[in-house]
Amino acid sequence: xxxxxxxxxxxxxxxxxxxxxxxxxxxxxxxxxxxxxxxxxxxxxxxxxxxxxxxxxxxxxxxxxxxxxxxxxxxxxxxxxxxxxxxxxxxxxxxxxxxxxxxxxxxxxxxxxxxxxxxxxxxxxxxxxxxxxxxxxxxxxxxxxxxxxxxxxxxxxxxxxxxxxxxxxxxxxxxxxxxxxxxxxxxxxxxxxxxxxxxxxxxxxxxxxxxxxxxxxxxxxxxxxxxxxxxxxxxxxxxxxxxxxxxxxxxxxxxxxxxxxxxxxxxxxxxxxxxxxxxxxxxxxxxxxxxxxxxxxxxxxxxxxxxxxxxxxxxxxxxxxxxxxxxxxxxxxxxxxxxxxxxxxxxxxxxxxx
Amino acid sequence: xxxxxxxxxxxxxxxxxxxxxxxxxxxxxxxxxxxxxxxxxxxxxxxxxxxxxxxxxxxxxxxxxxxxxxxxxxxxxxxxxxxxxxxxxxxxxxxxxxxxxxxxxxxxxxxxxxxxxxxxxxxxxxxxxxxxxxxxxxxxxxxxxxxxxxxxxxxxxxxxxxxxxxxxxxxxxxxxxxxxxxxxxxxxxxxxxxxxxxxxxxxxxxxxxxxxxxxxxxxxxxxxxxxxxxxxxxxxxxxxxxxxxxxxxxxxxxxxxxxxxxxxxxxxxxxxxxxxxxxxxxxxxxxxxxxxxxxxxxxxxxxxxxxxxxxxxxxxxxxxxxxxxxxxxxxxxxxxxxxxxxxxxxxxxxxxxx
Numbered sequence: 038x039x040x041x042x043x044x045x046x047x048x049x050x051x052x053x054x055x056x057x058x059x060x061x062x063x064x065x066x067x068x069x070x071x072x073x074x075x076x077x078x079x080x081x082x083x084x085x086x087x088x089x090x091x092x093x094x095x096x097x098x099x100x101x102x103x104x105x106x107x108x109x110x111x112x113x114x115x116x117x118x119x120x121x122x123x124x125x126x127x128x129x130x131x132x133x134x135x136x137x138x139x140x141x142x143x144x145x146x147x148x149x150x151x152x153x154x155x156x157x158x159x160x161x162x163x164x165x166x167x168x169x170x171x172x173x174x175x176x177x178x179x180x181x182x183x184x185x186x187x188x189x190x191x192x193x194x195x196x197x198x199x200x201x202x203x204x205x206x207x208x209x210x211x212x213x214x215x216x217x218x219x220x221x222x223x224x225x226x227x228x229x230x231x232x233x234x235x236x237x238x239x240x241x242x243x244x245x246x247x248x249x250x251x252x253x254x255x256x257x258x259x260x261x262x263x264x265x266x267x268x269x270x271x272x273x274x275x276x277x278x279x280x281x282x283x284x285x286x287x288x289x290x291x292x293x294x295x296x297x298x299x300x301x302x303x304x305x306x307x308x309x310x311x312x313x314x315x316x317x318x319x320x321x322x323x324x325x326x327x328x329x330x331x332x333x334x335x336x337x338x339x340x341x342x343x344x345x346x347x348x349x350x351x352x353x354x355x356x357x358x359x360x361x362x363x364x365x366x367x368x369x370x371x372x373x374x375x376x377x378x379x380x381x382x383x384x385x386x387x388x389x390x391x
Numbered sequence: 392x393x394x395x396x397x398x399x400x401x402x403x404x405x406x407x408x409x410x411x412x413x414x415x416x417x418x419x420x421x422x423x424x425x426x427x428x429x430x431x432x433x434x435x436x437x438x439x440x441x442x443x444x445x446x447x448x449x450x451x452x453x454x455x456x457x458x459x460x461x462x463x464x465x466x467x468x469x470x471x472x473x474x475x476x477x478x479x480x481x482x483x484x485x486x487x488x489x490x491x492x493x494x495x496x497x498x499x500x501x502x503x504x505x506x507x508x509x510x511x512x513x514x515x516x517x518x519x520x521x522x523x524x525x526x527x528x529x530x531x532x533x534x535x536x537x538x539x540x541x542x543x544x545x546x547x548x549x550x551x552x553x554x555x556x557x558x559x560x561x562x563x564x565x566x567x568x569x570x571x572x573x574x575x576x577x578x579x580x581x582x583x584x585x586x587x588x589x590x591x592x593x594x595x596x597x598x599x600x601x602x603x604x605x606x607x608x609x610x611x612x613x614x615x616x617x618x619x620x621x622x623x624x625x626x627x628x629x630x631x632x633x634x635x636x637x638x639x640x641x642x643x644x645x646x647x648x649x650x651x652x653x654x655x656x657x658x659x660x661x662x663x664x665x666x667x668x669x670x671x672x673x674x675x676x677x678x679x680x681x682x683x684x685x686x687x688x689x690x691x692x693x694x695x696x697x698x699x700x701x702x703x704x705x706x707x708x709x710x711x712x713x714x715x716x717x718x719x720x721x722x723x724x725x726x727x728x729x730x731x732x733x734x735x736x737x738x739x740x741x742x743x744x745x
Contacts, residue, residue: 199720201685208689208697251683251716252664253700290643290663309644310606329605331555335562343562346607362605366553 040238042175045107049239049280049301049323051356057348057385058106059378060178063364064099065111069371071098082127086113089163096167100175102371103378106358107175107239108167110232112160114182114243117224118191120156121148131195138194140202142213151224153231160228164235179237181228183244183285184221184266185259191217200249207258214258222262226269233276241282241304242266248287248306255291264298271299282325286363289314296322307362312350315357323356330361333373340373344380353388394592396529399461403593403634403655403677405710411702411739412460413732414532417718418453419465423725425452436481440467443516450521454529456725457732460712461529461593462521464586466514468536468597471578472545474510475502485549492548494556496567505578507585514582518589533591535582537598537639538575538620539613545571554603561612568612576616580623587630595636595658596620602641602660609645618652625653636679640717643668650676661716666704669711677710682731684715687723691730698734707742 040046044058066072072095079085086092096111115133119125124136139145151157167177190196192203207214229240247259263283270276283295284304295303296318305314305326314324332343344359351357359381365374394400398412420426426449433439440446450465469487473479478490493499505511521531544550546557561568583594601613617637624630637649638658649657650672659668659680668678686697698713705711713735719728 199685201688201720201722204683204685205688208686208693248662251661252667254683255662287641287662290667307605308602308609308641313606313644329558329608331553331558332562334555334559339562366555368555 040173040176042106045176045178045239045358046280048356048358049282051320051323053355055386056382056389057357057359059359059381060105060107060109061099061365061374061377062109062361064103064105064109064374065095066365067367068365068369068374069098069102082113082129083119083125086111086116087159089159089166092159092163093166093170096163096177097170099374100171103375104382105175105378107178108171109178109241110160110164110167110180110237112163112180114180114186114245115190116157116160117151117181117221117228118187120151120153121191121224123191133190134195135191138202139191139217142210142216145213145217145220148217148220150220151227153224153227157228157231161231161235164232164237168236176238177236178239178241179229179232180241180243181225183242183247183259183283184218184225184262185250186244186246187221187225188214188217189246191221200246207254218258218262222265226266229266229270230273230276233270233273233279237279239280239282240270240276241284244283244285244288247285252290255285255288256294259285260291260294260298263295263300267298267300280323282323284325292317302356302358304360305362310350311347311357315351315354320356323358324351325358325360327360327362328377330363330366330369333361333365333369333377337373337376340376341380341384344377345384348381348385348388353385359385394527394530396460399530399532399593399712400634402710402712403636405674405677407709409740410736410743411711411713413713413735414459414461414463415453415719415728415731416463416715418457418459418463418728419449420719421721422719422723422728423452423456436467436483437473437479440465440470441513443513443520446513446517447520447524450517450531451524453728454525457729458736459529459732461532462525463532463595464514464518464521464534464591466517466534468534468540468599469544470511470514471505471535471575471582472541474505474507475545475578477545487544488549489545492556493545493571496564496570499567499571499574502571502574504574505581507578507581511582511585515585515589518586518591522590530592531590532593532595533583533586534595534597535579537596537601537613537637538572538579538616539601539604540597540599541575541579542568542571543600545575554600561608572612572616576619580620583620583624584627584630587624587627587633591633593634593636594624594630595638598637598639598642601639606644609639609642610648613639614645614648614652617649617654621652621654634677636677638679646671656710656712658714659716664704665701665711669705669708674710677712678705679712679714681714681716684717684720684723687715687719687727687731691727694727694730695734695738698731699738702735702739702742707739713739 634655
């Protein structure tokens with residue numbers, strides 16, 4: 038099916054576009070009243086993720102309000118460890134918790150393989166349903182958490198401030214940590230291939246916690262596994278042409294290494310100037326980002342000013358996808374997002390027209 | 392008084408040393424049983440800070456166990472906002488809380504000036520007492536939180552994950568944010584001058600939360616004010632020869648800019664390789680850091696290996712002070728610190744001896 042709006046895919050291939058494509062991490066989320074309504078209907082977050090009709094509905098909600106250039110599958114990064122039987126609960130305000138975290142080498146050895154086709158059918162069903170409902174309006178982005186990021190939750194048992202348990206495992210039992218990361222990697226590859234077969238048109242890996250590592254540990258325990266995933270997707274008939282974006286929050290020091298994986302785009306948090314990233318990466322990969330999500334708490338005028346400043350940093354060069362530098366906060370007023378999306382389109386079009 | 396051990400000051404001046412000086416952020420802290428005992432005696436953390444005899448005692452405790460090359464004043468970064476009347480409480484597990492956080496421009500306008508001599512006499516008294524008790528064994532480091540870092544706590548009312556309130560102020564009412572930062576800066580300058588007059592021999596600014604800012608916001612709202620402090624200390628007769636270290640956690644992208652303030656040393660968290668920092672900064676400033684604090688959860692062998700790896704990155708070049716990349720965690724076994732300190736001294740001496 039031909040896409041009505043293929044700006045995102047063109048930008049990911051570093052081809053010219055009429056205006057800069059924009060989507061928002063967590064664009065389907067709590068800042069939207071209609072999302073909160075659907076979630077209330079579902080009862081809890083995990084039911085929302087696991088009910089394809091509802092996941093499809095919330096995926097489409099932001100597209101009805103804003104001229105976004107992509108849809109992103111509504112799901113959670115922890116579906117894989119949930120399918121491995123770690124007992125996931127997701128509670129607002131508390132964050133994710135696993136009732137059976139991995140604490141020993143035996144725990145890691147016993148971790149079952151995930152049968153993506155059966156255990157995560159709710160995800161691929163949602164993908165098919167969303168593709169159908171989109172009618173080719175915009176591309177659909179699929180995603181997974183990175184092997185390292187999943188491992189942090191699986192070993193810590195939830196979010197962490199100091200990553201004490203997973204880092205202790207990494208420092209003291211590196212073979213156990215590597216075994217876990219390889220299991221995650223294998224599962225993620227199958228998961229993303231299944232998402233590709235079901236119809237996602239772009240893929241993103243969220244490495245939310247890679248930035249807490251030293252440079253050598255990042256290379257060994259996070260980036261190396263993401264590189265495996267990129268290579269596996271690029272050597273598969275179904276997924277080979279689907280652009281892959283890698284995003285390590287706090288990864289500004291490592292952009293060249295991220296691009297070296299052969300990914301199509303590098304996600305940027307808000308701490309690095311887009312112009313610096315562009316100077317370092319050039320035409321080796323597209324760049325996605327990177328407005329500080331807290332700017333959306335400010336006035337429309339400030340949102341316009343900041344979006345314009347960022348767009349001017351790259352001056353209409355090919356290969357930029359506008360986004361926030363991290364997910365949108367639940368307290369944001371939806372009209373701010375409209376201001377942002379419309380500003381990105383109009384300002385980037387006028388930059389291109391000189 | 393001549394120092395018996397002046398390695399720290401020599402390294403801060405980029406002069407040759409026989410072995411690399413080492414101290415540990417939060418070296419006087421909860422990982423030491425004797426600290427927990429003194430704190431229990433004090434009743435609560437703030438009383439410990441505000442009782443010079445007890446602050447002196449815990450400052451000296453780690454020096455009795457380990458061959459550390461510096462003492463650091465035991466205190467808290469939030470003494471200044473506490474003296475401004477914001478109502479500080481510090482509870483283990485919860486973190487700092489202000490009962491009267493700053494929420495409006497009026498709150499900022501009404502913020503009183505701190506009279507360091509009277510309101511923070513407990514700090515300068517502790518400095519004098521510690522200097523006396525040290526008998527010139529090692530230099531004493533004084534410190535303050537950075538203007539931005541203090542402002543995050545003062546506006547958020549405590550710790551934060553998203554820094555929503557302070558960043559909203561910064562984006563929407565930049566003049567109010569600047570007024571607050573200038574008040575903090577003025578107070579910090581007086582505070583550090585008073586510490587210098589009382590006898591600290593090195594000064595450190597902790598910018599724990601500068602790393603949550605975009606590059607332009609970091610320059611405007613954090614680094615610019617730290618530069619003011621450096622300039623003020625360098626133009627004062629009493630403090631001019633006291634080396635100043637600036638540490639922005641998550642500031643790896645901005646090291647050159649930090650060195651450009653004219654500070655004597657740049658603190659590094661563990662995410663940036665020391666060799667990269669040295670290549671970027673060269674002889675413009677000394678470098679302090681940068682082992683991941685979580686390595687101390689691992690075995691002695693791993694601690695030795697990681698300390699050796701870091702020391703080899705700089706290969707005995709002048710101007711390195713070994714430290715962790717952030718404060719030591721409360722759960723660390725004290726013997727690990729002994730392993731670390733002794734390894735740093737012996738390995739760095741043998742690197743210097745070829």
